[in-house]
Amino acid sequence: MADHSPEAGPAPQRPAGRRRHPAARPTDDDMLDAASAVFSEAGFHAATMNVLAARARSTKPTLYAHFGSKEDLFGKCADLAADTLASALFEAYAAAADLPLEQQVRAGVASFFGYADVHPARFRLLFGAHATGSAAEARQRLMSAATREITRRIRYFTRRHGRGAWGTSAELCASFVVGLVVEGARYTLVADSLDPASAAEFTTQFAVAALRHIDPHLADALDARE
DSSP: OOOOSGGGOOOOOOOTTOOSSOOOOOOHHHHHHHHHHHHHHHOTTTOOHHHHHHHTTSOHHHHHHHHOSHHHHHHHHHHHHHHHHHHHHHHHHHHTTTSOHHHHHHHHHHHHHHHHHHOHHHHHHHHSTTOOTHHHHHHHHHHHHHHHHHHHHHHHHHHHTTSOOOSHHHHHHHHHHHHHHHHHHHHHHHOTTSOHHHHHHHHHHHHHHHHHTOOHHHHHHHHHTO
16 A cells, blocks of 8 residues: 655646546447447348447447448448358368368367357357348358368268268258258357357267268269269
């Protein structure tokens, strides 16, 4: 504790008018996250620029100056959500590329669930009830890219295990896996009582069991019809 006795001299005075902790201005990413939350909750049409500015701790002129129109802002939010989720997914895919099938699936599923847990507003913007327009387009780009990558990995797995390079059957399996993971993460985000890590592991086990127990003759028959 400071000694403010007469011998110690007067206590130092803070200059008048100086703020101790000036409020930091929100960054572009801060404003995009705030806008994503509003859009994911209310939808594009119901979200007003006044509400968007208030949630972002900013002003309408600032939003217009940084992002353009409301349509442009919505598109930038959707692109940010899709691009950051894609980066997380493909980093996980690359890191697990040489691992056994189950660990590859686990890496991708954990990355997807982890993103939904850490960035719920961005996830809802892409996969929630109000995912229309730019958000739906960004979601489709993301899911198509993930499906192509998983298709490639399934074909590598089937060739390596003497089952040949599956064609349409690999694409169909990949679509199933992507749909399963999306619905699992969406359900987990809505059901607050679920632990994301446990739900991700459950989804992993479900997907791996399905992939391992497919009758290869059915895949051959499906591919033969191409």
